[in-house]
Amino acid sequence: METTALLRDPVAYYGAPGPVMLNAAMNVQVPRLNIVNLSYTVKTKPGAWYTGACFKSAPERKVLKNIDMSLNSGEVTAIIGNSGCGKTTLLDVIACRVDGRVTGNIYFKNYVCSKTLMQSCTSYVIQADRLLPHLTIRETLRYTAYLNLPGYATDNSINSKVDTVIHQMGLTRVADSLVGGAVNRGISGGEKRRVSIAIQLLKDPDILLLDEPTTGLDSFTAKYLVKSLRELARSGKIVLMTIHQPRSDIFKLIDQTAILSQGEMAYFGRSDEIVSHFTRLNFPCPVYANPLDVYIDVCSVDRKTREREQNTKLRINDLVQGYRESPQHEAMVASMTDSQKIPKYINFQNKASRRNSPGVYRTFSTILSRMNKNLFRDPGNVLTRAISAPINMLFVFMYLGRLDLDQRSIQNRSGLFFQTMLFSQMLPLILTVFLYPPLRDLCYRERRDGLYSSWYFGIAYHVHAFPFHIISGLMVCAVGYWGIGLYSDFGYSCQYFVIHILLILISENITQFLMALVYDYHLVNIFTSMLFTLSLSISTGFFRTFKDLPAPLRWLSYTSAVKYGTEIITVNEYTNINITCDGLKPGVPCRYPSSQAFLDQNYPDAVDELQQNYGCIFGIYAGSLILCLLAYKLKKVPNLN
Numbered sequence: 001m002e003t004t005a006l007l008r009d010p011v012a013y014y015g016a017p018g019p020v021m022l023n024a025a026m027n028v029q030v031p032r033l034n035i036v037n038l039s040y041t042v043k044t045k046p047g048a049w050y051t052g053a054c055f056k057s058a059p060e061r062k063v064l065k066n067i068d069m070s071l072n073s074g075e076v077t078a079i080i081g082n083s084g085c086g087k088t089t090l091l092d093v094i095a096c097r098v099d100g101r102v103t104g105n106i107y108f109k110n111y112v113c114s115k116t117l118m119q120s121c122t123s124y125v126i127q128a129d130r131l132l133p134h135l136t137i138r139e140t141l142r143y144t145a146y147l148n149l150p151g152y153a154t155d156n157s158i159n160s161k162v163d164t165v166i167h168q169m170g171l172t173r174v175a176d177s178l179v180g181g182a183v184n185r186g187i188s189g190g191e192k193r194r195v196s197i198a199i200q201l202l203k204d205p206d207i208l209l210l211d212e213p214t215t216g217l218d219s220f221t222a223k224y225l226v227k228s229l230r231e232l233a234r235s236g237k238i239v240l241m242t243i244h245q246p247r248s249d250i251f252k253l254i255d256q257t258a259i260l261s262q263g264e265m266a267y268f269g270r271s272d273e274i275v276s277h278f279t280r281l282n283f284p285c286p287v288y289a290n291p292l293d294v295y296i297d298v299c300s301v302d303r304k305t306r307e308r309e310q311n312t313k314l315r316i317n318d319l320v321q322g323y324r325e326s327p328q329h330e331a332m333v334a335s336m337t338d339s340q341k342i343p344k345y346i347n348f349q350n351k352a353s354r355r356n357s358p359g360v361y362r363t364f365s366t367i368l369s370r371m372n373k374n375l376f377r378d379p380g381n382v383l384t385r386a387i388s389a390p391i392n393m394l395f396v397f398m399y400l401g402r403l404d405l406d407q408r409s410i411q412n413r414s415g416l417f418f419q420t421m422l423f424s425q426m427l428p429l430i431l432t433v434f435l436y437p438p439l440r441d442l443c444y445r446e447r448r449d450g451l452y453s454s455w456y457f458g459i460a461y462h463v464h465a466f467p468f469h470i471i472s473g474l475m476v477c478a479v480g481y482w483g484i485g486l487y488s489d490f491g492y493s494c495q496y497f498v499i500h501i502l503l504i505l506i507s508e509n510i511t512q513f514l515m516a517l518v519y520d521y522h523l524v525n526i527f528t529s530m531l532f533t534l535s536l537s538i539s540t541g542f543f544r545t546f547k548d549l550p551a552p553l554r555w556l557s558y559t560s561a562v563k564y565g566t567e568i569i570t571v572n573e574y575t576n577i578n579i580t581c582d583g584l585k586p587g588v589p590c591r592y593p594s595s596q597a598f599l600d601q602n603y604p605d606a607v608d609e610l611q612q613n614y615g616c617i618f619g620i621y622a623g624s625l626i627l628c629l630l631a632y633k634l635k636k637v638p639n640l641n
């Protein structure tokens with residue numbers, strides 16, 4: 001294969017080479033990724049927490065040991081090995097996406113790879129396809145292109161870039177089909193994989209890393225996908241992927257193969273030299289067998305019995321040693337040493353670490369418009385967002401009817417206020433847990449890809465949800481305030497509306513804050529429901545008046561926005577209506593001869609503290625918003641695979 005014919009023109013792209021490049025023999029430098037003596041160590045969990053694990057020091061485990069690899073642009077390299085041998089970890093380390101201790105070096109074009117450098121040159125296709133179900137393939141790619149490409153890129157250039165990757169990945173026929181999800185059927189699993197790859201190609205990366213791109217695909221689709229990757233590599237990219245069970249016809253498409261065993265390299269070299277290498281080590285490949293299957297088995301530890309485990313471990317040690325002493329390894333180390341002597345492209349690092357960002361407005365509007373489109377495509381989600389609270393309020397209207405001014409109406413009013421508080425706490429929680437996780441996962445993937453910072457996502461989500469809160473709040477107010485018949489005044493109904501909206505926003509912020517800290521949304525759901533239920537019990541005064549609460553609970557209730565909201569709407573109502581003692585049976589004492597008596601007995605300080613209560617509820621809203629945005633900013637993005 002003519003290597004030079006496969007290359008893009010690096011000099012034109014990255015600027016003139018350094019002076020030593022004048023040497024005619026070195027006139028063209030093949031862009032190379034050299035991995036030299038790479039090891040990776042993690043701290044493992046010393047056991048379950050109930051065994052006192054948090055007090056023990058975490059033992060270290062070397063997941064990757066002394067890995068040497070040299071990858072050329074224009075070629076496809078596959079990492080294979082049994083489950084748990086370290087394939088994904090090796091990709092993560094190369095992409096600089098790990099938290100543990102890395103020793104050794106990774107060089108790209110002779111530059112030591114930093115996180116910024118790798119983020120700009122590398123695209124990483126993770127195992128899971130994190131896509132929004134209600135967008136078409138073209139829309140998905142177009143939105144990502146807007147986030148990826150510089151702000152000066154025109155709509156036409158973005159569309160043509162999107163068309164190019166659609167064509168490259170063979171998605172033309174389904175380009176305008178919905179991606180689909182668990183409920184709405186969309187494109188097939190193989191097509192989703194190709195969309196994930198197409199997303200990463202928009203960046204036009206020098207290095208493409210793929211974690212198990214063929215998993216879950218039928219053999220025909222898997223072969224088609226690897227063929228597409230080979231064509232991509234031939235256009236001048238380094239393609240490195242992990243493969244679980246490579247078929248023999250896929251094997252023929254792979255230029256170099258790395259076989260990992262327990263984190264060590266058992267073979268790295270040309271794919272067509274595997275059989276001769278292992279035959280030299282006394283492991284010939286049986287006739288008609290797939291060499292990759294055979295050598296994955298040979299390099300796996302058999303843990304059925306202790307004896308077998310020891311024997312296979314000894315065998316693997318010999319294989320690793322055999323590889324390190326092999327001509328392939330020696331030749332690779334020599335070529336890496338030679339390539340290190342070639343001078344660097346002098347402008348490369350500057351160019352690579354300077355990302356042309358799309359700009360604040362384009363980033364924000366793209367994230368927002370994508371969220372809106374994904375939601376509006378699903379009428380069920382739109383209705384859930386807009387009308388679940390008003391429908392609940394209609395139900396309250398059905399059982400309360402219109403309010404009167406007699407003694408019984410006091411309990412009805414308390415019921416209505418309790419329901420108002422309940423909806424404004426619980427519905428945002430339910431909606432957030434239901435609608436938010438796919439958006440959050442997508443945000444995590446894109447933040448890992450370095451597309452934008454968490455502020456954009458956090459603020460866009462608030463702006464996206466806000467109109468629904470307003471629409472839903474107006475309907476709740478129409479039914480709950482005017483329909484059920486609270487004090488008839490426009491100003492007071494506006495206050496009821498504002499309190500309802502503020503409580504919704506606070507509840508949503510708290511839920512999002514917890515979802516930023518804890519990935520498992522079921523846990524967040526359980527914890528937040530309990531928190532809100534407790535807050536409703538102690539902070540509203542409906543079950544027990546504040547002054548009767550035990551002191552610690554009374555102090556706790558001051559942290560709840562529900563306390564201030566309840567007091568404001570209660571005071572607004574009872575300072576304006578005249579409760580009567582009508583409707584009581586003869587001889588039954590009138591407990592609240594006036595509205596003032598009701599306030600004096602149940603909310604004695606609320607009238608004087610009206611302004612203060614408003615201040616507190618706005619303060620809690622601002623605090624919860626800041627907490628929520630900070631949580632996204634400060635919490636490390638989980639490495640989703």
Ligand SMILES: Nc1ncnc2c1ncn2[C@@H]1O[C@H](COP(=O)(O)OP(=O)(O)OP(=O)(O)O)[C@@H](O)[C@H]1O
Binds near residue numbers: 044045063083087090
């Ligand atoms: N941060 C970490 N903490 C603890 N153990 C880790 C960490 N990262 C990787 N490991 C361990 O390293 C080993 C290799 O994991 P890795 O996911 O790379 O395997 P793999 O070869 O990709 O497996 P599979 O093919 O099943 O996906 C596993 O035993 C894993 O538990």
